[in-house]
Amino acid sequence: MRRCWRLTSPRPSRTRIRRIATRSDPTSRWCWNSPDLTWCRSTGSLPDCGQRGSEATDPSRCRRRRWRSTRVTSSRGRPPWAARGPRLPPGSPASGATTLDRLRASTRVQRGCCPEEARIPQKEPIVGEFVTVLTDDHGVATIRLDRAPVNALNEQVWGEFGEAAAQCTEDADIRAVVLWGGPKVFAAGADIKYMKEVSYQEFFASGGGLQRAFEALARIPKVVIAAINGYALGGGCEWALTADFRYAADNAQLGQPEILLGIIPGAGGTQRLTRLVGVAKAKEIVYSGRFYSAEEARELGLVDCVHPADEVYDRAVETARQYAKGPYALRMAKKAIDEGIEMDLDSALRLETTLFTATFATEDARIGMQSFVDSGPGKAEFKQN
Missing domain, CATH: 1.10.12.10 (Lyase 2-enoyl-coa Hydratase, Chain  A, domain 2)
Known part of the structure; x- marks a missing residue:
């Protein structure tokens, strides 16, 4: 399966166009051209969709569907994955590679915690720098957050969440969704180093970007399951609240500790949480700022079930596949x-x-x-x- 994206927003500077245009080598896996910045990605072979070499300058030659993205290039004008080392061909050893390198190296996730029947993707991923949408052959998409070391949420992640939500909403081949932060951490919350430098005026001007992104995730018109490993705190817990169901690993810890920083939850932690567990329990979680174990969270109604850490993602995918076969x-x-x-x-x-x-x-x-x-x-x- 091949997919093409047309990057139209934001428009790069002339310097970045010239820099990116050097990647239009007809032998390259990636075909970049200017001024349209249209590129084509293929699976395991050179592109044959009419966008190789000089032909790449004509966007009309590409017959594949184009996806729009607000940001998939790095600040240096390169695709974000370019800085993470060389692309690994299928079958290459994954040792020493990053998580996303391993995901892109094969049509299956090279991850020991995922059994053969639950591995994804089998289709080409939609890639941002930190958020990736990976779809398997059963119509289950995984929105995967990978921002080391603890999946902290910054403004770029907010935007990529919004793009992922739009993709899962609009793509008819996606019939159910799993939210996953990887085998170690779901999301440890907002990027505090970033937040402490932002003024009231800047936050006001952003217009609640994280809340808009989470609203888009919550409005995906398909069944969404969060598979939670490790920490899901603050904004990470609010991310899990956008799902229809929450499956927690036995090592998971959830909470809304914003009160300990002198602020309150700002992306659903006072509203979606209250609707889920009730007013009294929501007040306990928010007022205390404490971390709750997976079993405590289940007793509160914050999560639906608890599984061993190396099984929670597989269980979420297995359930999502059942819903993917359901009716309109x-x-x-x-x-x-x-x-x-x-x-x-x-x-x-x-x-x-x-x-x-x-x-x-x-x-x-x-x-x-x-x-x-x-x-x-x-x-x-x-x-x-």
């Missing part, structure tokens, strides 16, 4: 629940009626009811998720 009605149900809880009861009931009626216009409704009549419940094979 899953989208309707998520919309009814998530939007209805923000309405008064009468408005929410009208929304429910509207969406319930709309499901009868889907092919899945016909398939499901006919299957029930013929074979009983649970036997239908749906098409429209």
Whole structure:
């Protein structure tokens, strides 16, 4: 599978265009050209989509779908993965490589904690510098955060989260989503070194960028499961709250410790948390600022289940694959629940009626009811998720 992106925002300077244009060697795996900055990425072989050498200057020659990104180049005008060492061909040893190097080196994740049946991706990843979308052959996408050492959230990560959410929302091949920060840390919170240098005016001008990114993740109209290893604190816990379900490793620690820094949660920690666990428990979590073990979090209702650390991601993917086979009605149900809880009861009931009626216009409704009549419940094979 090949995918092409057309990078149109932000427009680079002339200096960066000239620097990037030197990568248009027809033997290169990456074809960059100016002024359009259109590039094509192939899987395991030289591109054959009409964008090699001089042909790359004509964007109309590329027949692949283009994805828009607000930032996928580094400040030095190179693709962010260029600074992480050479690209490894499939089958190369992964020792000494970064996590993303290993992901890109093969059509499967070279990770010991993932069994054969749960490894991803089998399709070419959509890559940002810190956030990657990896889709397997079952329609399950993993939004993978990889910002060493503890996946701290800065302004660039916020933007890449927004791009990942848009991709998962718009791509019809993606039918369920897993959020994952890797086998060691889910996300230890916002980048405090960055935040302590930002003034009130700068934060105000940013207009709640992290909250907008998390809102986009929460609005993905497909089932989303967070697989939590290690710390999920502050903004990391709020990231997990954007999911429909949270699977925690037995070594996970969750909490909202912002109060210990003299601030409060600002990306869902006072609102999504309250809707999830109730007012009293949310106040305990926010007021105390303490870290909760996975079992304590399960008792509070903050996570749905606890698994061994080396199994939690696999379990999340396995469950997501089951939902990926579900009907289009899953989208309707998520919309009814998530939007209805923000309405008064009468408005929410009208929304429910509207969406319930709309499901009868889907092919899945016909398939499901006919299957029930013929074979009983649970036997239908749906098409429209």
